[in-house]
Amino acid sequence: MAIYRFRVSFEDFDEVVREIDIKSNQTFEDLHRAIHRSTGYAAEKSSSFFVSTDNWIKGDEIAFMPSQRKIDRGVASMEKSKLSNFIEDPHQKFYYIYDFDRPFDFHVELIKIILETDPNIEYPVLIKSTGEAPKIIDKNNLGTVAMSASTTSSDFDFLNEMDFIPEDTEELEAMDGRGINTEDKSDESDEAEDDEFSDNENYEEEDYNNSGEDDY
Numbered sequence: 001m002a003i004y005r006f007r008v009s010f011e012d013f014d015e016v017v018r019e020i021d022i023k024s025n026q027t028f029e030d031l032h033r034a035i036h037r038s039t040g041y042a043a044e045k046s047s048s049f050f051v052s053t054d055n056w057i058k059g060d061e062i063a064f065m066p067s068q069r070k071i072d073r074g075v076a077s078m079e080k081s082k083l084s085n086f087i088e089d090p091h092q093k094f095y096y097i098y099d100f101d102r103p104f105d106f107h108v109e110l111i112k113i114i115l116e117t118d119p120n121i122e123y124p125v126l127i128k129s130t131g132e133a134p135k136i137i138d139k140n141n142l143g144t145v146a147m148s149a150s151t152t153s154s155d156f157d158f159l160n161e162m163d164f165i166p167e168d169t170e171e172l173e174a175m176d177g178r179g180i181n182t183e184d185k186s187d188e189s190d191e192a193e194d195d196e197f198s199d200n201e202n203y204e205e206e207d208y209n210n211s212g213e214d215d216y
Contacts, residue, residue, distance in 0.1 A: 005112035016131035022124035028078035034124035044143035
């Protein structure tokens with residue numbers, strides 16, 4: 001009896017890789033469960049293998065506990081499908097989707113065929129493990145959402161403490177980005193106008209006095 005060695009990798013996390021040895025007469029469900037013993041994920045999720053081309057184009061489906069609708073469409077069951085019945089190439093590939101509700105996609109590739117089994121090994125067996133499988137966030141756990149909401153609330157509290165109101169934006173735009181300096185410049189401008197006005201008063205007074213002397 002032959003042993004198949006499969007290389008299993010996440011489609012979106014190339015650095016996470018598992019290599020699993022499994023007997024040729026074992027089923028896709030055995031492989032499915034072996035994958036998730038190595039990732040730490042719950043195996044009881046709707047999942048499917050797809051016979052794949054070299055370019056990872058999905059073909060025939062082998063499903064975990066398929067629905068009646070899938071059965072009516074001729075989809076095979078993992079429980080009843082032996083691996084050897086779907087191996088047509090020494091480098092056979094399968095596209096694997098785990099948990100259709102919150103899916104992870106995997107590439108599963110046959111990388112070696114071992115002609116003899118080891119009587120001291122219970123198959124399937126994990127041969128190599130590289131990288132940590134990404135964490136799955138429980139959709140019923142709102143901790144992350146709550147944290148985001150809390151952050152947003154803090155932002156709004158900060159703005160409220162600063163007495164920010166939407167109308168302030170119009171005032172800021174009118175200031176043309178000059179901010180507090182605008183007031184300083186206005187004061188300088190007012191002082192310049194006062195000086196100019198003072199000069200004019202002196203000038204008029206001098207003219208008046210000069211005019212009086214001439215008349216006298």
